[in-house]
Amino acid sequence: MRAALVALAIACGVSSAALLAQAGAELRFGGDAEGGAPFMEADPNDTSRVVGFEVDIAALLAAGLGRTPRFVQVGFSSLDPAVERGDFDIGLSGIEDNPGRRARLAVTVPYYEFREVLTVRRADVARFRSLADLRGRRVATLGATQAVETLERARAEHGVEPVIYEDDVHPYTDLAVGRVDAVLLDAVLAERGVRRNPALANQSTDMGVGHYVGILAPREAALRDRADALLRAAMRDGRLQAIFTRWGMWNEDQPRLYERVLAQAPGESGVPGGPPPPTAETAAAATLRYLPALFRAALITLALSCLSMVLAVVSGMIIATGRVYGGAVLRAALTSWVELLRGTPLLLQLFVLYFGLEAFVQLPAIVAAVLGLGLNYGAYESEIYRGALQAVPPGQLEAARTLGFTDWQALRLVRGPQAFKFALAPMTNDFVALLKDSSLVSMITVVELTKQTQILAANVGSWFLPGLVCAAMYLALSLPLARVARRLERRWGAGIHA
């Protein structure tokens, strides 16, 4: 037995070592294929492969390091924590250089310079030339980019309303249909957005520049230095130019950037030649700076949850009443509706409401969010109310009948109020769940508490402090609710027993 255990331990050790050796021979590069071309996208001929300039750069680095490149899919806004945790060796995904990243991670030399570009509808070219022209207007961008910071500053300076998307396609489609009035993103995405939406135009106003870099965990400084050396070599011998030319991205800004990078001493980092970068602020200072935005987002979460819950309660009551009192056809229709909403993901329902129905009706994001959450939770509420209605003792209904109440009066005056008390506890439960599920609506551009925290976390580069503040705010919203519900149960529930 003992010998067998020893053998097993050795076997495990050997296979772990083999795995480690294999991992060492790979260069795992992380990116978000949802970013699409020219960054990276699934190869149309073989969807298990990705193609794009970032993939080419990964191949260039892997070849220089004598390793095999292997792609690791990670959501764009999670790239920083993922590389820190060691999910991959280097992140290459149109990742922007900024002081926060430099403070937390090992960052490569910049290998591409982009300009931020303001995109508007062609009809608005003359009136929306800069952010100052967009006071009170909705301006879209992609989360976790420096454009978010630019728009947050513009909110304070010019009163624009930033709208944060989780992808870089819908800002432009929503601009075309009129949901937002401008998009601020880097030139690569802006060119693509205008190509796909002929009704849009890019302004030539100077909105600032930025740089793409590779990111590594701080402990991988040695690997970063080797990657820097390889990138510098590729700048010198034209291989980077070849890559960007192939993807239609080469322009006169790049030779100037490369000149500055090559003039830097090896091991020196930062954006060469540009204006001095602002110093990275501490997590506490950034959290403090974001507090008003977090409070505003908490209010949105609360308002959104309350409105959705009202819709959920009303639709749940209608469905439950129909299922208890209705004929066979109505019952079957309502059962199908409930199963449809309970059997498909809430996120999918939100996407369909907001993006899927775009061609027929352009719901404002907050309306789509309330509708999606309210109708989804209404399906669950209806099951609670149906059970609660059926839990009211039949004797109560017979008494109502012998006093001459119609079915509707008996429901309104006797059965409904008693059922409501049975339903109160599970309803409270659902409201707390809805409060937390409301974070899903950030996927359709509503900046609620979790999304605002995500923006802060991306800025700070850590979820620790922002996560604690966010959790405290959710608790501050949900705990009083639970107390109120318990008080109501005590006051109304006395003497009611199923």
Added chain:
Amino acid sequence: MSALAVRDLQVGRGGRAVVQGVSFEAQPGELLALMGASGSGKTTILRAIAGLEPLAAGTIELGPSDAGLVRLGPGPLPRGAALRRLYARVGMVFQFHNLFAHLSAVHNVWLAPVHVRGEARDAAERTAHRLLEELGVGGRAEARPHELSGGEAQRVAIARALAMDPPVLLLDEPTASLDPERRADLARTVRTLVSGGRTVLAATHDAEFVRGCADRVLLLEAGRIASEALAEGGE
């Protein structure tokens, strides 16, 4: 003319006749007791008269009154206007009272006059308080049903039925939850109602109660009337 006439009543449940061929009449100002073992059909007869059980055969007539006769026959249970006409004639007090659990005693009493008969709430509340006083539970007007004793709940349930002023009152096992002292009180209350011209039909096991206040007794066996007798307590 009788206040209540039941003719060839048949009520089935689960393919089995639980009441068959039952006929009787009750006059205004009469207390008629239905006695018999458990399962003999007493409660089913009350429930059929109260429009809670569909009739398999036979008729039930409630009247006369200014608004005309109400007749129940085989078919679906009455709804809408027919339901309202029926409950203008008959009120029911259940064995377990079935007071609305979420409302106070007095609210139980005024709810139907306001919502079914359209009375003004103030007037209906005054009447409810008066009825509760008359039945000896005026001090419990604001109590919730779960705070009432069996006897108190019984009286509130009677007040609730009386608030609709039905000429015929059905009592199902009215003494089941009462101690002997309360039973005597109830007998006096019921006699007062009857002497005011109301017809009371009580389903009961309680021979003492029947002796104390019934005018006539129908003895049921297996869903049929086995015998009929005048009771001692009738006036």
